[in-house]
Amino acid sequence: MVDLHSRSFFGQHTGIIVKSPSKQDDFIFFTCLRKKKDGVWEKPSQGEGKTIKFSLEEMALILQVLSKESDAWTTYHSFKEEKTVINFKWDNSKKEQIYITIEDYKKSLQTSQIIIFRMLMEHMLVEKIEFATGSILKLSDSGNGKISKEEYPDNLVIKEEIIEVPEKHQKVKKNVKTSDKKKSINNKTTWIKGSIMGSSDKALLIMFENNLEVWLPRSTIHSDYKIENKGIQEFSIDAWILKKNNIFF
Numbered sequence: 001m002v003d004l005h006s007r008s009f010f011g012q013h014t015g016i017i018v019k020s021p022s023k024q025d026d027f028i029f030f031t032c033l034r035k036k037k038d039g040v041w042e043k044p045s046q047g048e049g050k051t052i053k054f055s056l057e058e059m060a061l062i063l064q065v066l067s068k069e070s071d072a073w074t075t076y077h078s079f080k081e082e083k084t085v086i087n088f089k090w091d092n093s094k095k096e097q098i099y100i101t102i103e104d105y106k107k108s109l110q111t112s113q114i115i116i117f118r119m120l121m122e123h124m125l126v127e128k129i130e131f132a133t134g135s136i137l138k139l140s141d142s143g144n145g146k147i148s149k150e151e152y153p154d155n156l157v158i159k160e161e162i163i164e165v166p167e168k169h170q171k172v173k174k175n176v177k178t179s180d181k182k183k184s185i186n187n188k189t190t191w192i193k194g195s196i197m198g199s200s201d202k203a204l205l206i207m208f209e210n211n212l213e214v215w216l217p218r219s220t221i222h223s224d225y226k227i228e229n230k231g232i233q234e235f236s237i238d239a240w241i242l243k244k245n246n247i248f249f
Contacts, residue, residue, distance in 0.1 A: 007120055014107045015041070016100060018117070020124050021213070026056045026132040028124060029198070032105035045207050047195045047230035050103055052077060052084065056132070059125050062088055065098070066118040188239045189222055192247070193232050196225065206235065214245050 005020040005028075017031040032050040033042045042048035054062070064070045065088040072089035087101040096111045109117060197213060198205035204221065207213045209232075216237065223236035 005120065005124055007116070009107065009109060009113050009117065011107060014105055016102075016105075016107050018120060019213075020128075021215070023124075023127045023131040026128055027053050028059060029053055030102065032102050032107070034105060044197065045195060045209060045211055045232075047232065050084070050105055051197050051205075052086065052102055053198055056125070056128060059121060059128075063118065063121045063125060065090070066114065066121060189236045190239045190242055191223075191234055191236050192242065193234055195230060195232050196227060197230075199227050208247055212245075212247060214247065216241055216245075 003022050003024075005018070007018050009016045009018070013035050015033045017033070019029045019031065021029075030052045031044055032052075033044070033048070035041050044051065058075070061070075061073050061075075065073045068090070071092075072087065074085070074087045074089075076086060077084045084103050085101070087099070089099050089101075091097040091099060091108070096114070098109045098114055100107045100109065192208065194206040194208040196204055197207050202219075203215045203217050204225075204227075205213060205215050220238040220241045221235055222238070223234065225233050225235060
């Protein structure tokens with residue numbers, strides 16, 4: 001059973017990429033993209049497109065529509081003053097077609113895509129209920145080598161190990177400012193470029209220039225950044241967390 005899932009559903013003008021970074025995380029991501037007037041698709045690495053995070057509960061409601069147990073489901077996500085309307089709805093005039101609307105992105109799914117979409121959601125939901133809602137195992141502190149269970153703490157927001165690894169790694173160029181070279185060596189930080197794709201109280205989801213999307217604890221980021229800026233920014237990040245997630249080699 002694999003840990004990472006990623007599936008693209010593209011049409012002529014709009015596409016949706018469904019991603020599950022890890023089976024141990026109780027959420028997934030939808031990234032919406034559209035083809036621009038010049039014929040080039042939007043690039044998340046350049047702050048384009050729209051990425052939405054869905055919880056286990058929302059996955060269940062989406063699956064309810066995909067399974068035709070419900071004709072439609074509508075909700076909205078709120079971040080600061082920004083509200084994103086989300087809608088899944090069957091086309092009454094075409095029984096085998098469903099529309100997914102996220103903000104101003106609208107994607108229709110045909111029969112074959114609906115089947116794959118539904119099976120993927122079913123699999124990920126079952127997988128996450130098994131692995132993301134249970135307990136973790138670790139060696140007991142007594143040193144006797146026995147395995148004991150420790151429940152996830154209530155304030156756990158994100159696993160720091162989350163990483164999406166493409167088939168071919170591309171090395172990210174480390175952009176270190178001259179004035180900060182000494183600081184980078186002493187404090188073991190690295191300047192690197194990326195785009196903020198999502199955030200929580202304790203972590204940022206950053207897409208780096210090699211298209212890796214990684215959740216990083218805010219405590220490991222030592223430079224100023226703007227959450228609302230979806231373009232490329234420079235970050236000073238602890239080198240150990242970058243190495244741990246294979247951001248650079």
